[in-house]
Amino acid sequence: MEKTLQVILGPTGVGKTAYALRQAERLGCPILNADSRQLYRQLPIGTAAPTAEEQARVRHYFVGTLDLEQTYSAAQYEADALALLDALFRDHDTVVLSGGSMLYIDAVCRGIDDIPTVQPETRLHLRQRLEAEGLEALLAELRLLDPVYYAECDRRNTQRVVHALEICYQTGRPFSAFRTGQVAQRPFRIEKIGLWRERPVLFDRINRRVDAMVEAGLIEEARSVLPFRHLNALNTVGYKELFQYFDGEWTLDFALEKIRRNTRVYAKKQLTWFKKDPDVCWVNLDEEAP
RNA sequence: GGUACCCUGACCGAGUGGCUAGGUAGCGGUCUGCAAAACCGUGUACAGCAGUUCGAAUCUGCUGGGUACCU
Numbered sequence: 498m499e500k501t502l503q504v505i506l507g508p509t510g511v512g513k514t515a516y517a518l519r520q521a522e523r524l525g526c527p528i529l530n531a532d533s534r535q536l537y538r539q540l541p542i543g544t545a546a547p548t549a550e551e552q553a554r555v556r557h558y559f560v561g562t563l564d565l566e567q568t569y570s571a572a573q574y575e576a577d578a579l580a581l582l583d584a585l586f587r588d589h590d591t592v593v594l595s596g597g598s599m600l601y602i603d604a605v606c607r608g609i610d611d612i613p614t615v616q617p618e619t620r621l622h623l624r625q626r627l628e629a630e631g632l633e634a635l636l637a638e639l640r641l642l643d644p645v646y647y648a649e650c651d652r653r654n655t656q657r658v659v660h661a662l663e664i665c666y667q668t669g670r671p672f673s674a675f676r677t678g679q680v681a682q683r684p685f686r687i688e689k690i691g692l693w694r695e696r697p698v699l700f701d702r703i704n705r706r707v708d709a710m711v712e713a714g715l716i717e718e719a720r721s722v723l724p725f726r727h728l729n730a731l732n733t734v735g736y737k738e739l740f741q742y743f744d745g746e747w748t749l750d751f752a753l754e755k756i757r758r759n760t761r762v763y764a765k766k767q768l769t770w771f772k773k774d775p776d777v778c779w780v781n782l783d784e785e786a787p
Numbered sequence: 788g789g790u791a792c793c794c795u796g797a798c799c800g801a802g803u804g805g806c807u808a809g810g811u812a813g814c815g816g817u818c819u820g821c822a823a824a825a826c827c828g829u830g831u832a833c834a835g836c837a838g839u840u841c842g843a844a845u846c847u848g849c850u851g852g853g854u855a856c857c858u
Contacts, residue, residue, distance in 0.1 A: 509823075534823060544823080570820050600822045609819045620821090651817075654826040664820090676819070729821045736823095758812065763823050769816065 500586040500685040504531070505595040506602055506771055507692030508764035510703040512782055514547055516692055517595035518555055526589045527556040529578060531596025531605070533571075534733050536563045539725075542710050542718045543735035565725045572614070575604035579683075586685060599770040606689075608681025612672075615663045623659050623666070635662055643671035691777040698783055703760045707753060710735070719743075734759040 503524075505517045521528045528547075530536065535546040538561035546560055558581055563569055578594070585592050594605065603609075627635060632655055639658060640647040642665040650657055661672035668675075694702070719739035725731055726740050735756050742752040771777060 532823085533821095568821075571822070572820050575820095598822070600819075600824095603819070607819080612820060614820080651826055654818085656821075656825045657818080660820070678819075680819095729824075732821080732824060734823045759823080762812085765814090766816095766823090770818085770822095 498590055500589075501591045502582065502605075502683075502685050502687050503591055503593050504602060504606065504687060504689045505593060505692065506531075506597060506689060506777070508699060508767040508771075509545075509597050509760060510706055510764060511692045511694055511699060512702075513595050513597065513692055514545070514551065516690075516782070517593050518547075518551060521555040521593045524589075524591045524593070526591050526593055527558060527585060529581065529592060529594045530557060530559040531574075531578075531594050531598055531601050533569075533574070533596075533598040533601055534730065535560055535596070536569065536574075537561070537565055537730050538563065539565050539722050540718070540730075540733070540736070542713050542715045543733070545706065545710070563730075565722060565728055565730045568729070570614070571598075571600045571604040572609050572612070574601045575609055578605045582685065597767055599767060606683070606687050608679070608683075610675055610677050610679070612664060612675040613668055615660070616667060619663050619667045623663050627655065627659060632658065635659065638662065639665070643673050645671060645673040646676075649673075687776070689774065689777045691771055691774075691779045693779050693781050694783050699764060700761055703764060704757050707735075707757050707760065711753065715739070716749075734763055 503520065505513055505520065507513055517528050530547075532544065532546075534540055534544040536559055537544075540546070541548075541561065547557055551557075552560065559574075559577070582592060594602070596602065623635075635658055636647070636652055639650075639662055643661060646661050650661065652658060664670075664672040664675065715735065716739060719736050720743065722731060722736065723740065723743060726736075731737065731740075738747070738752045738755040738759065741747040741755075742749050747755070
């Protein structure tokens with residue numbers, strides 16, 4: 498029988514966790530988390546990760562499995578998720594994948610090109626050159642090393658320009674040579690369910706969830722990871738704002754308001770991404786019985 | 788009651804006579820490697836009224852609102 502991966506996606510705060518639990522219990526299957534920040538074990542409150550009770554109801558994977566200091570990427574997630582799915586499909590016909598990290602979901606569903614992982618030394622080297630010489634100098638170099646990518650890339654997006662150069666340097670080949678744009682075939686069926694709510698309803702849920710997080714101990718959680726603030730895992734809504742509060746730059750009220758706003762901005766970006774995926778079957782949760 | 792200063796778009800904020808600051812939010816979008824990231828597009832606002840001037844957010848007067856100090 499053909500196996501099915503049921504992907505539950507949608508903007509932050511829409512209700513993916515609860516919906517995924519219901520689906521998994523109905524189907525008698527486990528849940529794979531597809532949220533890039535819930536992977537970190539030190540961030541359960543601020544990322545609204547499934548609670549211990551919820552995890553007792555349904556077996557979850559990829560929740561709290563990483564340490565903040567571990568670097569991770571969509572490509573690694575793709576490999577880990579595919580390996581796990583291969584094992585899980587031996588015992589289950591359907592598996593639920595639930596989360597809001599757009600690139601992570603695409604990595605599992607459509608695949609990511611095989612590009613080498615950038616070595617820390619390469620990354621550091623280019624970061625230093627960026628600071629010393631500026632973006633213009635790096636762009637001039639990219640133009641020589643990879644004219645194809647230079648022609649098509651967003652030259653104002655420093656992150657992308659630097660990454661292309663990292664690959665050029667590390668492999669001795671142009672970055673564009675690794676970009677095939679090919680969509681991978683998977684040995685299972687993919688069913689995407691997009692959870693949707695009217696924007697005012699969604700934004701209201703987000704605002705109230707921030708208050709709930711604070712009550713649950715968000716501030717203490719953020720303080721406990723303060724020493725790791727420079728890590729990418731903490732370039733995350735809910736933490737970066739509280740760091741400003743700890744620094745004395747912002748009042749607590751202002752930081753919390755920023756968290757609400759930035760969460761809404763994130764939800765909008767997710768919607769922009771998910772909306773263009775024609776494979777998504779949308780479910781309006783506003784119209785469902787409570 | 789008097790004196791001084793202030794009033795810029797949803798918010799913050801620069802601008803002292805002609806050259807639509809900028810930022811944040813909002814709205815729209817890009818994105819196959821740090822993705823809760825990064826980046827792009829989109830707003831002719833200057834408290835009100837009258838006046839000076841070819842031309843006023845910028846100068847003058849009055850009105851309204853605010854702040855500080857004095858009595």
